[in-house]
Amino acid sequence: MSILVVADHDNESIKAPTLVSVAAAQAMGGDIEVLVAGSGCGAAGEAAAKIAGVSKVLVADNAAYDHGVAENVAALVAEIGGNYSHVVTSTSTTGKNFMPRVAALLDVAQISDISGVVSDDTFERPIYAGNAIATVQSSDAIKVITVRGTAFDPVAADGGSAAVEALDSVQDTGLTTWEKEEIVKLERPELTAASIIISGGRGMQNGENFALLESVADKLGAAIGASRAAVDAGFVPNDMQVGQTGKIVAPDLYIAVGISGAIQHLAGMKDSKVIVAINKDEDAPIFQVADYGLVADLFKAVPEMDALLG
Amino acid sequence: MKVLVAAKRVVDYNVNIRVLSDNSGVDLNNVKMSVNPFDEIAIEEAVRLKEAGTATEVVVVSVGASNCQEQIRTALALGADRGILVETEEDMQPLAIAKVLKAVVDKEEPALVIAGKQAIDGDNSQVGQMLAALGGMAQATFASEVQLGDGSATVTREVDGGLETITVKLPAVVTTDLRLNEPRYASLPNIMKAKKKPIDTYTPADLGVDVTPRLKTLKVTPPAEREAGIIVETVEELVDKLKNEAKVIS
Numbered sequence: 001m002s003i004l005v006v007a008d009h010d011n012e013s014i015k016a017p018t019l020v021s022v023a024a025a026q027a028m029g030g031d032i033e034v035l036v037a038g039s040g041c042g043a044a045g046e047a048a049a050k051i052a053g054v055s056k057v058l059v060a061d062n063a064a065y066d067h068g069v070a071e072n073v074a075a076l077v078a079e080i081g082g083n084y085s086h087v088v089t090s091t092s093t094t095g096k097n098f099m100p101r102v103a104a105l106l107d108v109a110q111i112s113d114i115s116g117v118v119s120d121d122t123f124e125r126p127i128y129a130g131n132a133i134a135t136v137q138s139s140d141a142i143k144v145i146t147v148r149g150t151a152f153d154p155v156a157a158d159g160g161s162a163a164v165e166a167l168d169s170v171q172d173t174g175l176t177t178w179e180k181e182e183i184v185k186l187e188r189p190e191l192t193a194a195s196i197i198i199s200g201g202r203g204m205q206n207g208e209n210f211a212l213l214e215s216v217a218d219k220l221g222a223a224i225g226a227s228r229a230a231v232d233a234g235f236v237p238n239d240m241q242v243g244q245t246g247k248i249v250a251p252d253l254y255i256a257v258g259i260s261g262a263i264q265h266l267a268g269m270k271d272s273k274v275i276v277a278i279n280k281d282e283d284a285p286i287f288q289v290a291d292y293g294l295v296a297d298l299f300k301a302v303p304e305m306d307a308l309l310g
Numbered sequence: 311m312k313v314l315v316a317a318k319r320v321v322d323y324n325v326n327i328r329v330l331s332d333n334s335g336v337d338l339n340n341v342k343m344s345v346n347p348f349d350e351i352a353i354e355e356a357v358r359l360k361e362a363g364t365a366t367e368v369v370v371v372s373v374g375a376s377n378c379q380e381q382i383r384t385a386l387a388l389g390a391d392r393g394i395l396v397e398t399e400e401d402m403q404p405l406a407i408a409k410v411l412k413a414v415v416d417k418e419e420p421a422l423v424i425a426g427k428q429a430i431d432g433d434n435s436q437v438g439q440m441l442a443a444l445g446g447m448a449q450a451t452f453a454s455e456v457q458l459g460d461g462s463a464t465v466t467r468e469v470d471g472g473l474e475t476i477t478v479k480l481p482a483v484v485t486t487d488l489r490l491n492e493p494r495y496a497s498l499p500n501i502m503k504a505k506k507k508p509i510d511t512y513t514p515a516d517l518g519v520d521v522t523p524r525l526k527t528l529k530v531t532p533p534a535e536r537e538a539g540i541i542v543e544t545v546e547e548l549v550d551k552l553k554n555e556a557k558v559i560s
Contacts, residue, residue: 074443097451100443101440101443109404112435127530128430128431131532133531135528175482176476178476182473183472196559232488239469276552289536291556293539
């Protein structure tokens with residue numbers, strides 16, 4: 001039995017969720033190969049070869065795979081997918097985009113966003129925004145799977161010495177032309193990689209007030225998130241959204257400021273190790289999941305916290 | 311051009327779902343059902359295309375039990391022209407739904423298919439992409455802006471780091487993200503008018519589609535509960551606990 005992990009990468013390096021996907025693959029059991037499909041992605045291929053527990057790295061380096069164009073990447077993965085018992089990638093916007101195409105091309109079901117591996121054909125996954133966990137068993141010969149980025153402890157990024165093999169296959173469907181991207185330049189850690197996150201909700205009242213959180217975040221080395229209410233109200237952009245329809249995070253410390261704790265938001269952060277809630281409404285549902293709750297006006301409490309952190 | 315919209319009947323987003331005590335699933339008895347919120351955004355986008363004169367006809371399709379008619383009627387009241395129900399009592403999984411939709415696409419030949427990026431019950435986020443693959447079509451998932459050109463669509467997509475813009479050849483499948491538009495409410499006159507709009511009904515067998523489930527749900531359980539924490543009185547106490555008790559900041 002061998003498992004193909006499709007890497008999340010930026011051509012230069014391997015992104016952290018790939019290490020989680022490899023960890024999930026180890027739980028399924030089998031020889032693990034990693035596919036790096038990109039354009040000018042040699043460095044990412046070299047980095048993948050160092051991941052602990054990987055036996056082989058396949059590098060498909062062609063302009064057709066630039067920016068992870070779903071139609072082309074899916075055609076490539078489906079072409080080689082028949083050689084494996086499992087095809088695995090992370091539940092990132094890239095993985096969510098191409099992987100169901102792979103499953104359809106292979107005529108197998110996809111098991112999305114798994115949070116646990118019971119056996120090589122049985123997996124746990126959250127449904128209804130994490131309000132229930134389904135245990136599902138696949139009868140397909142190839143299991144196509146996306147892995148929740150917070151559900152497994154990542155394997156080490158180094159220590160391995162896998163062989164690197166070039167894949168010459170070029171799958172260019174010509175269906176999609178990539179135009180441009182507006183990627184937010186982050187001075188802080190990425191939400192899905194941060195060990196501390198401070199998030200604001202509707203209680204922040206406006207976008208300018210997020211500056212209060214920025215000061216604390218800088219002192220803690222934290223990422224800044226937001227609830228869907230804050231995004232819907234136009235305070236901050238959608239890429240900051242934590243929740244069922246945003247990013248799923250599980251940092252060591254999650255500080256929820258002015259967030260009531262809608263189910264939708266809790267679905268995105270309740271696996272955090274330590275949760276702090278600061279809210280003036282003592283009945284806010286966020287306090288039911290918080291390890292430490294502070295009933296206070298955030299406009300007083302956050303500056304005070306900022307001062308205490310020096 | 312014709313636009314096909316896929317809409318799913320799901321538990322209303324305001325409902326607190328309850329896992330059944332025999333762990334066979336979640337309790338759907340006497341629970342309010344609605345159009346999947348992301349599919350409402352898809353309906354709205356299609357209706358706006360018609361109002362702008364770009365789309366000539368908006369067809370809404372739903373796959374499931376006969377009561378999915380209610381959600382098709384909602385879409386018709388919001389401005390869709392006619393409905394298609396592919397009726398089945400089978401547990402419809404994403405691959406089977408995509409195959410049914412592929413058969414409907416073959417029949418209807420729309421230039422554009424719009425669907426929600428995920429349904430809020432299964433949270434799978436698969437059907438749009440699978441349909442595009444089965445039909446050999448381009449896909450633009452998680453759309454926050456759609457502009458139609460001549461034989462193509464330029465779509466801004468919500469990706470992890472920000473936004474990405476792609477141009478896809480038509481016919482294509484677009485899946486909607488939250489910020490694409492804000493759906494309207496149906497007016498009473500439009501709800502009345504919708505009752506007269508036609509709904510065609512097929513079965514998966516009529517369409518020649520095998521919808522046998524590939525996945526077996528062994529059990530459904532409630533998620534692990536977090537233990538209740540404590541309420542601290544002051545910011546000093548909070549910072550002290552984080553430093554010395556939880557040891558998550560230094």
